[in-house]
Amino acid sequence: MPVVLDSNVWIDLLVFRDPHAEPIRDALDTGAIAPLIRADCREELRRVLAYPQFARFAVDIGAALEEVDRLSTAVEPPCPNEAAAIRLPRCRDTDDQKFIELAHFAGAACLVSKDKAVLKLAGRLRRSSGVDVVTPRAFAPWLASRMP
Template sequence: MTRAVLHTNTWVSGLGWSGPPGDVVEAAPAGRFEVVTSPALLDELRRVLAYPKLGEMFGDVDEVIELIALASRVVRPTLTLDLVRDADDNRVLEAAITGSADVIVTGDANLLDSRSWRESASSPGRLHQGTRP
């Protein structure tokens, strides 16, 4: 089964709107791929979902995070990377390496262009095409 780290932008878009990110988020609990995440990624998602303009959309943010954690393989990276400019994006790479992820699903140009993950970083639409029943 494919293991995928979903970047925060994929979670936010997928939980809040329809389209490829939403299709990916819906495919995860259906068992079409295994979500890999980490405490740092869950904390970032919790912080972003609580933004005032998003908070009303998602209701109880802690409950959303708990459900994601329960449906995911939560890894605890022991390595610290500094491969891309955004420190939060380095946390994504750390989770992907620790969890032996096959793909990172993101709309983030820095991760999509990252040399170390060039063939493994994917837009939500590309992953969804590969996980359709």
């Protein structure tokens, strides 16, 4: 099942080993979900992992990105004409709009995020694209409701 994980979710998986992200890790390990990523989303993750506040965690950025590459499928952005023709919900945080676009154009079943600006778009994105927006805490029940 195709999903989009935003940067803060990847960081919970790669750096913090957040227990709320464990159902996502389990779904990755079993192949129940197939994360999608675009180059600009991956670049944002690289930049965030290099922030000084992560230095104390001794993150091997190269290894973290290799894991992301291993677990996810790279997707090309839509052509500008295609993107302009679709009226997607606009995220208040313009840095997060790429995740909305990725989820829509790649046909993701859901976008997993903790970002308040993204979460506020849940209803509008579901209506416009059929993409559910869920928090890491809500991910396990969301996935269970879609499994046979």
